[in-house]
Amino acid sequence: MKKIRILIGELGVAPSDGYTAQELYEAYGSLVRTQEQENLLCQPMSLHEFNEHYNPGVINCTSIIQEAISFKSYAALKRGIQNLGKKMSEALGNSEITLVGHTKPEELKPRKNKLFAYVAVQYDFSDGQSVKVLFHSPNGEARSFDVEDELVSYAHTLNGRDVTHLFADREGLTTQKFSMKMMQLLEKNHDKFVARQKTNEENQAALEAQTAANEDLALKVEALDTEIKMKQLENDGLLEAVNTMQGQIEEKQVSIANLNDQIAMAKSEREAQMKAKTDEAEKATGPAAPDFSQQANELTTVSSGTFSGLTGIKDYSEQQSITQGWRDWVLQELTTGKTFSNWQDAWTQFESTLPEDDGTGEDVPGPSADDTGNEPDLPNAEPDLPNAEPESEGPTAAVETANAILAGEYDDDPKELEREFEHIMDELEEKDPDLLEKVSDYYTELLSKLATVG
Secondary structure (H helix, E strand, C coil), X not given: CCCCCCCCCCCCCCHHHCCCHHHHHHHHHHHCCCHHHHHHHCCCCCHHHHHHHHCCCCCCCCCCCCCCXXXXXXXXXXXXXXXXXXXXXXXXXXXXXXXXXXCCHHHCCCEECCCCEEEEEEEEECCCCEEEEEEECCCCCCCCCCCCCCEEEEEEEECCEECHHHCCXXXXXXXXXXXXXXXXXXXXXXXXXXXXXXXXXXXXXXXXXXXXXXXXXXXXXXXXXXXXXXXXXXXXXXXXXXXXXXXXXXXXXXXXXXXXXXXXXXXXXXXXXXXXXXXXXXXXXXXXXXXXXXXXXXXXXXXXXXXHHHHCCCCHHHHXXXXXXHHHHHHHHHHCCCCCCCHHHHHHHHHHHCCCCCCCCCCCCCCCCCCCXXXXXXXXXXXXXXXXXXXXXXXXXXXXXXXXXXXCXXXXXXXXXXXXXXXXXXXXXXXXXXXXXXXXXXXXXXXXXXXXXX
């Protein structure tokens, strides 16, 4: 084990105790040959980390321990710590860097490992750098310090970088030389150390900001997850409601289909009854004149909406009045042998016979008078058909309800519409199947629209 002793004196620190410019350049260069070494030189190290790094408790006894500063006794070490700090302050001179603290004698905490007892000392400077020194007793059997034990330094760091090789193996090393050279290295490392700490602080601040942002983002994600789950629950409820409504619509469509079947059956039975009565009349009176009533009905049967577009009249009762006049005129024309290509042709020719507005604001349906004021001669009308329907005594409650349905008064309340429709169905089936068919078509179309919207 090599041991280098230094003298503890009261001499002041002189420039000659330090490195020359070339020596300082070479010494500092030996500390930063690799990026890892440079990182250590610019990295602060706590006294605890220093202890754990250099004395993990498994030191190999064959290792060479390089020693530098020596104190004759443990008591001298306590005084020497203060003296070494003084020498370092003197070495700094007028530098902006100052010694701000060091390990106090009462703070010394001797420790031991498998090889020897040791104690660590730290010196802190105003720019954040630090110098640390480990002392041990040369007696390899010692497990603790006695008052008279000689102590020798064997590990030295500037920040996190081991610099022992720069101070060991040099005979005649004094505290003045050790302090001067160590402070020269500390000052040369100042700018790089401060820049590195600033960068580290900025990186740390950025890391903390990013961590806070990540935590905030995590909270937002959690809130969005909760919102998504709530929306999913709402959607499940809406889907169930839609399925329920779809089922109800399908049930209504089945009911309407059955109703249409009933209407078709009723019409078929009515036509059969009319045919039977006509056949009986023919047997009693002989062959009847050609019956154009069905053809007239087909040529004048249009929807309420279409008829409203032609005449501007929306009320069903008023529409029926004009329709009846149109139907009578068409029937009369058919009996004379006239033909029509379709209902539009029949309406156009009928409309041309209507008188112009007489100033009262009302159109008078029917053939117009000639220039002499006399009614034009009309061909002899056919006698009344057997079992002709009696003239209406005015719209019944069922007809009024049907008109209200066709006018859209129940569109906003399909359930009420359904109730009213079922209420008037039997009466309309008996008295006015055509109107019943129009209301049924309107009801079916409305339900289809609601199903599409749903």
